[in-house]
Amino acid sequence: MARPIWNGVLSFGLLNVPISVMSGERKIDLHFRMLDSRDKKPIRYERVNADTGEEVPWKSIVKAFEYKKGSYVVIEPDDFKSAAPESHESIDIEAFVDAGSIAPAFYEKPYVLIPGKKAEKGYILLRDTLRKTARIGIGRVVIRTREYLCAVFPQGDALVMNLLRYSQEIVDVDDYKLPSAKPEGAKISKAEFEMAEKLVESMSSEWKPGDFKDEFRERLGKVIEKRVKAKDVTPTIEDESEVPEDATTNVVDFMSLLKKSLASNKRTPAKASAKKKTAAGKKESKPKKAATSKRKAAAHKKTKTARKRA
Template identity: 70%
Template structure:
């Protein structure tokens, strides 16, 4: 089972629903290692000082902002943390907008909000209210050290949290040369338009995501499996299943009273803070030993020559 990115609250008005933030995507890319073709040993990427060429240990590396070419201002970890929001483990809904009012270019990455123990009622209340009103919640959420704009929306029985791009991250389409105006302005005839519509109608179907696969990945995997069989390599199965930590228990909440208070005050309750610790695991390095073939010595043989003189008598 996947582990939650963090465990906190989903808050709107005075209601706080304990949730866990889970990843909503799965990496299916085939990852490759770089090898030295002479010995088939892995090539390691190192952190090297640009001036001295020496490797720099992690403990000596700091983050800096290059404000001019070759000029930097160093930032401490506390500087970055101070810029983040205080509600580090909360999805704080600030407003509700129509579900179809956000363009597709703003959506970036999906997450799943999973309710904590005894938090099902608040979770379902929020989900069903969004469905009935056709709204989605606009919220801010801090993931690790960065604050994101996000949208909370229903998806079947689940609540999805979609990270949104800020307007500053999008390129204005007017920066590019785009053909403007109606079809007639570009000498498109009504007959051409009718035929194009007929083509689209003939190719129209219901959206079924299961009908589509990454065919390049499938073909590449077959090539890898063929290589493995030809080399006689056996890959052991790895069990990566890990236990999922239990969510925090919550008390029974009078949702009617909280809703009434929220409507009256129109104020949000600051989210509860939860301290989280992250452990870093250092990977062990394996040294590979290359065997060199031993040269064989050839024994020298001595050649003997015989002298024979034969004269024929005439």
């Protein structure tokens, strides 16, 4: 089961509702490694000094802001700490606005809010009140070290929180040259509008998200599956030590990916359990293996001695 981002409270007015913040999205992208075409080995990326070309260890790297070309000001860890918001686990609602007043461009990332123990009453109270009044709660939330603007609204039986972009992050459509309400030369007749309306009506249907698939990913997945079955693959690296420490580690088990429709290289509980079982088996058989090794060593020593005498 997914783990919460954090546990805290959803506050509006003097009411506090204990909640858990859960991720509301699932990444299903196909991840690829970059290989050297000559020997099909993974490519390693190194951190190098732009002038000397020498590799720079992590401990010698600092962050800096380039305020003009070639001129930098170093930002110390304490500077980041002083600018960071208080890391408190709460969603603080500051205002309630009309549900249709926020343009789609403002919505960035969804989360699902799960009520804590004995918090159902406050959760239902806010959820159903927002639905009845057609309002959305606007507030602030700290995730990791950054403070975000967020919207809280009902979706089915859930309260959903969506991070919002700030207005300065969105390009004003007026920055582009767009046709006005009555563009010169665009003489659209009444019949054309009626025909366009009929076309829209004929193509109208209910919104069913499940009807829309990532067809490119599915087609590419079939290509990958076909290549794997045809054995058109590179040799597997058995020893993990051969992979450079700082190399990209998003190696994907494509067969597992295609079966489960997940683009993740993390071990599933079943695999982790199997690994533990295998490790336990090896541990139990270790004394027996050690005894066998001793007998082989003794026999080898005896043979060697006999050869010397001969």
